[in-house]
Amino acid sequence: MFRKISYAASCALAVGIKNKFDTPQSVLLQENSLSKLNLQRCLPKVSAGGTECQLYVGDRIKRAVGFPQLTACCKPLRYKDFIISYDTKNRIPNWVYEHLQYYKFYKDDPCDRRINVCPYNEDSAALGNEKPKFHPDCRIHGYHRADVRDYCDTEYELGLMADPANYPFDAEACAETQVMTNVVPIVPGFSCGPWFDLQCYIREKLVRENKSVYVCSGPLFLPSDNDGKVQMKFDVLGEGEVSVPSHFFKVIIIETHDGNLELESYMMPNAKPEEGEEVKLDDYLTPLCQIEHASGLIFFPEKKVCFTSNNKRRGARLHAL
Amino acid sequence: MFRKISYAASCALAVGIKNKFDTPQSVLLQENSLSKLNLQRCLPKVSAGGTECQLYVGDRIKRAVGFPQLTACCKPLRYKDFIISYDTKNRIPNWVYEHLQYYKFYKDDPCDRRINVCPYNEDSAALGNEKPKFHPDCRIHGYHRADVRDYCDTEYELGLMADPANYPFDAEACAETQVMTNVVPIVPGFSCGPWFDLQCYIREKLVRENKSVYVCSGPLFLPSDNDGKVQMKFDVLGEGEVSVPSHFFKVIIIETHDGNLELESYMMPNAKPEEGEEVKLDDYLTPLCQIEHASGLIFFPEKKVCFTSNNKRRGARLHAL
Numbered sequence: 001m002f003r004k005i006s007y008a009a010s011c012a013l014a015v016g017i018k019n020k021f022d023t024p025q026s027v028l029l030q031e032n033s034l035s036k037l038n039l040q041r042c043l044p045k046v047s048a049g050g051t052e053c054q055l056y057v058g059d060r061i062k063r064a065v066g067f068p069q070l071t072a073c074c075k076p077l078r079y080k081d082f083i084i085s086y087d088t089k090n091r092i093p094n095w096v097y098e099h100l101q102y103y104k105f106y107k108d109d110p111c112d113r114r115i116n117v118c119p120y121n122e123d124s125a126a127l128g129n130e131k132p133k134f135h136p137d138c139r140i141h142g143y144h145r146a147d148v149r150d151y152c153d154t155e156y157e158l159g160l161m162a163d164p165a166n167y168p169f170d171a172e173a174c175a176e177t178q179v180m181t182n183v184v185p186i187v188p189g190f191s192c193g194p195w196f197d198l199q200c201y202i203r204e205k206l207v208r209e210n211k212s213v214y215v216c217s218g219p220l221f222l223p224s225d226n227d228g229k230v231q232m233k234f235d236v237l238g239e240g241e242v243s244v245p246s247h248f249f250k251v252i253i254i255e256t257h258d259g260n261l262e263l264e265s266y267m268m269p270n271a272k273p274e275e276g277e278e279v280k281l282d283d284y285l286t287p288l289c290q291i292e293h294a295s296g297l298i299f300f301p302e303k304k305v306c307f308t309s310n311n312k313r314r315g316a317r318l319h320a321l
Numbered sequence: 322m323f324r325k326i327s328y329a330a331s332c333a334l335a336v337g338i339k340n341k342f343d344t345p346q347s348v349l350l351q352e353n354s355l356s357k358l359n360l361q362r363c364l365p366k367v368s369a370g371g372t373e374c375q376l377y378v379g380d381r382i383k384r385a386v387g388f389p390q391l392t393a394c395c396k397p398l399r400y401k402d403f404i405i406s407y408d409t410k411n412r413i414p415n416w417v418y419e420h421l422q423y424y425k426f427y428k429d430d431p432c433d434r435r436i437n438v439c440p441y442n443e444d445s446a447a448l449g450n451e452k453p454k455f456h457p458d459c460r461i462h463g464y465h466r467a468d469v470r471d472y473c474d475t476e477y478e479l480g481l482m483a484d485p486a487n488y489p490f491d492a493e494a495c496a497e498t499q500v501m502t503n504v505v506p507i508v509p510g511f512s513c514g515p516w517f518d519l520q521c522y523i524r525e526k527l528v529r530e531n532k533s534v535y536v537c538s539g540p541l542f543l544p545s546d547n548d549g550k551v552q553m554k555f556d557v558l559g560e561g562e563v564s565v566p567s568h569f570f571k572v573i574i575i576e577t578h579d580g581n582l583e584l585e586s587y588m589m590p591n592a593k594p595e596e597g598e599e600v601k602l603d604d605y606l607t608p609l610c611q612i613e614h615a616s617g618l619i620f621f622p623e624k625k626v627c628f629t630s631n632n633k634r635r636g637a638r639l640h641a642l
Contacts, residue, residue, distance in 0.1 A: 056399070057401075057402050057403060057404065057419075057420050058397060058399055058404040058418075060420050061404065061418050061420055061535060064535065064574075064576065064582070065535050065574050065582070065620075065621060066620075066621055066622060067397060067406070067418070067622075068406070068415075068416050068418075068537060068572075068616075068618040068619065068620045068621075068622075069395070069618065069619050069622045070394060070395065070406075070415065070617055070618060071619060071622070073391060073394050073395055074390070074391065074394055074395035074396070075395070076379060076388060078377070078379055080378075081378050082378060083378065083379040083382065085388070085389070085391075087617070088617035088618070089542075089616065089617030090617075094389075094391065095389050097379075097382050097388070097389075098378075099378050099381050099382055141613075141619055143610065143613050143614040143619075144614070144617055214382060214385065214386050216389060221410075223557040223562060229556065230556070230557045230558075230562075231554060231555065231556055231557060232553070232554070232555050232556075232557050232564065233552060233553070233554045234552065234553050235550065235551070235552055235553075236544040236551045236552060236553050237551075241544060241551075241614075243553065251389075253385075253386050255385065261385070261386070289464065292462075292464050293464040293465070293562075295389075295410065296391055296408070296409035296410030296411075296465055297389040297390065297391060297409070298389065298390050298392060298462055298464075299386075299387075299389045300386060300387055300389075301387060301388075301389075301390045301392070
């Protein structure tokens with residue numbers, strides 16, 4: 001009991017004394033510490049609890065109990081040929097980033113003896129290559145992992161963000177796209193609609209005609225109007241409580257042969273495409289700011305670039321390399 | 322055109338050669354790189370695009386375009402006496418962490434001349450101290466900021482996670498609790514129910530009787546059963562699209578005078594308490610794992626501790642300091 005009172009009293013005393021004589025130092029503090037460490041107003045050399053008093057509150061918390069973490073949210077998960085920022089709340093990725101390079105798709109050299117090993121390819125499947133299996137990423141805590149069983153008895157299918165068809169000559173990278181952190185619930189038919197056209201357009205046109213292409217794909221949750229009340233409403237699957245997004249985005253950065261970066265950004269609803277409907281990819285072009293608002297993401301936080309024409313195809317030059 | 326083909330061909334060639342002679346190195350790689358850097362399978366000293374080939378895909382992306390960021394998600398925002406991890410998707414905090422110390426609340430020393438300056442205090446309000454105003458945190462991008470106007474013409478009120486009553490002698494810290502990153506939409510009456518009792522219990526019992534108390538508060542979104550279909554459904558406010566959570570949590574770590582850490586964790590619905598109902602705080606005690614599952618958070622990622630009895634009050638000793 002004595003210990004408690006003496007500790008509290010000495011701290012209180014320290015603050016009391018400080019309040020009487022603090023003018024010069026507090027002015028200094030005001031001038032110097034605006035965006036720096038916010039020092040606690042304690043006198044140095046207080047015997048009990050002195051060191052702790054001087055630490056910033058965030059440092060005290062970090063040292064004693066650590067910060068709560070959204071695993072793999074800011075520090076992406078590394079896979080062989082793509083990276084994933086995982087959303088532990090919704091058990092789906094925040095985003096999946098790929099870097100597609102011409103030489104990984106196409107053979108210009110007759111001496112190139114690579115064969116298409118991706119089991120999703122028809123030729124490869126005919127050769128009897130087995131499809132890789134969905135597997136969990138054990139770096140994600142069990143509380144926040146999605147499981148194939150979560151999708152059973154639901155109306156949704158497992159959709160892949162990093163596309164296995166992007167790794168035709170690399171069985172390992174291809175199999176890694178089956179990791180559950182790369183999977184998002186999709187409405188059946190979604191992956192055959194404009195999303196498929198967009199994937200083909202990236203490979204067949206953008207990768208073919210440019211130095212390389214960076215592709216960032218991810219889910220979006222857009223609210224809807226419900227009797228004049230704006231609400232978020234989406235299905236949640238299985239015991240893992242996997243969220244079903246309402247839309248998907250692709251932000252594509254094209255590295256041209258003359259060394260510039262150009263931008264195209266798309267948004268598509270998680271829905272079955274209407275039959276007989278002609279797909280125009282341009283209809284899905286979406287200003288980057290709209291995707292940033294809905295996703296909570298800032299795509300180019302380190303680049304001081306003005307996106308004035310990001311919704312005009314190939315119009316926006318991010319910056320010269 | 323020549324440049325493109327020569328670049329692609331040389332890269333393809335490099336991979337082609339690699340495939341013929343890669344046995345020893347690939348075995349080495351398999352053994353060494355399981356949880357380390359996943360090296361690209363490129364030969365060194367390839368003339369065109371050589372340096373880029375050797376970089377890991379994540380490093381290439383980071384260097385060329387940077388990672389998309391959920392601002393202030395992993396690196397918390399620092400305020401004078403609390404820290405906030407902000408959820409840019411929902412425009413509310415993920416969590417707010419406070420460190421409450423006895424000497425900041427109570428005066429044991431007659432020489433302590435501090436006066437209660439918090440304008441939320443009745444005595445202080447009687448003295449004419451003006452209530453601080455809600456203000457934005459400009460470190461959060463405009464796309465992801467909540468605004469007081471988002472709450473206008475809604476059925477919700479602005480609820481504060483870091484509690485101004487925790488800073489009775491510190492006008493600055495008290496005013497900082499009015500920052501919009503600390504605000505969550507609450508159902509009117511919520512803050513007068515068991516949430517208020519919990520706040521009082523922390524100050525009047527836990528802080529009084531222990532060395533210090535760490536308090537982590539935040540919102541939760543729990544799905545509900547809708548005609549046999551599990552769904553997430555919540556209101557979204559204003560142009561800023563601020564999400565209204567269904568529940569709130571408080572994870573409390575008590576630093577005792579004998580140097581141990583103990584844990585109590587609570588969850589409460591974002592609802593008006595029923596009138597005449599007697600509040601029993603124990604009814605809201607919730608296993609930490611349940612809060613971790615719903616929030617997507619791991620609270621003590623750096624501590625290797627087994628939480629065997631976290632729902633028994635004061636039962637779980639995190640670890641000796």
